[in-house]
Amino acid sequence: MCKRFVDQVVIVTGGAKGIGWGIAKVFSQEGAKVVVADWDDVNGPKTVEELRQSGGEAIYVKCDVSNEEQVKAMVEETIKTYGRIDVLVNNAGIGVYKSILDTSSEDWDRCLDVNLKGVFLCSKYVIPHMLKQGKGNIINISSVHSFQTVNGVAPYAASKGGITALTRNMAIDYGPTIRVNSIAPGWVLTPLIQSIFDSYPDPEAQRKAVEQRQVMKRIGRPEDIGYAAAFLASDEASFITGTQLFVDGGLTAQLETW
Template sequence: MKNIVITGAAKGIGKACVNYFLNNGDNVIALDIDKTALSELSLENAQLSMFNCDVSNSKNVKETIQKAIESVGEIDVLINNAGIQRYSTITETTEEEWDLVMNVNLKSAFLCAKYTIPSMLKKGKGVVVNVSSVQAFITQQKVAPYTTSKTAMLGLTRSIAVDYAPNIRCVAVCPGTVDTPMLRNAIKESDNPEKVYQECIDMHLTKRICPPEEVAALIGFLASDNAGSITGQSFRVDGGLGIHIGGN
């Protein structure tokens, strides 16, 4: 049994991770800023602890991690999953929007690692999994803040892996299109949601949109002792997105 901290735990990939690790018999510490969605996670499971937490706020993160440690013990695994998307170019992006995306997507991973790694070091081992994106490698139009934050996650991953070896491993998981509330909400903003959804399917060699449970399964493996020699690397779960240039 391990103690697993998951950020952005109330929806999408985070929620799938909660279910995966609970089914694995682990203690799960679920962090999310959305109180309502977080409350809906409650399965009356003694191994699930839920904390309303703004993971971009240093004081909030420090206090929450301390409460989690007091509740279940030292941390074994941190999954930095919290993230948001904003659609704009550099010239269209306001400074406030830029800071918001960087704080939620990148600063949160720094803060959560900062306050959980000392706990891992006390145990003598631990794993940090950063949820980045396929857009750390290839980029759509008008996602400047998002793709910048997700690319920076790869650098953070390498730094943690190098600085805290051999006791702590750190890896990045980079999903393509995943069937999450964030995707559904983004599609709703288009003039033709059905067409956009089909375009999302067609972009992938697998001709399907990845369910969050598949991403959670990969995260579960990478966080396990069976992946003990894997560190500093990034893993794309993207249905082949970006490796096919088309044409005959």
């Protein structure tokens, strides 16, 4: 793997596991100094240790992205440790999979606070440092649910649609200094998705059924999203901003499945 991010500092929110873990791993392999920002005090340090054992440089900073003071402290710790921020990956998110009538106000607020407000807060406190540097990249992790969705995921779909719209606005507001793009993952095998499979009588059969509905006949890996994020943050993507990259194995290309 080429080292496109040597001496660059990358913040990955929600980087302790799942998609965030895959993103942190790829950036570390490409030479970046990685800040794993997460509220998971078990998996956060484990991920950092894994990156270090592979030859990378990384730190863990505990952070609830919906909490403004914690976000400010996380950004300050990054600057104190590394002196700059080159890439922000707004990945932290939670799933609230309910219809409007089944969603409480507390459910709604928590989902939007983490998934959408978290993108706002982290960007708000990172952007001034990027402007001062004269360069930066922000990558927001949205979802295929921002474009096409299913029944019973109202808060989640709304939050991801908001991320996609916010991405465009941020790109306009802060270009050409900062490029801002989003990624829309499809099915990716994370602990959350595995827990969904595990809720069925035959988890392996359920997973295979989902795989067969995919154009690529497999479920994505966290690293698949990491490779896409690294591309968007690289100089090869220097003319790409304000757009959304679907990394979904062709899921949204299909009209319907049988």
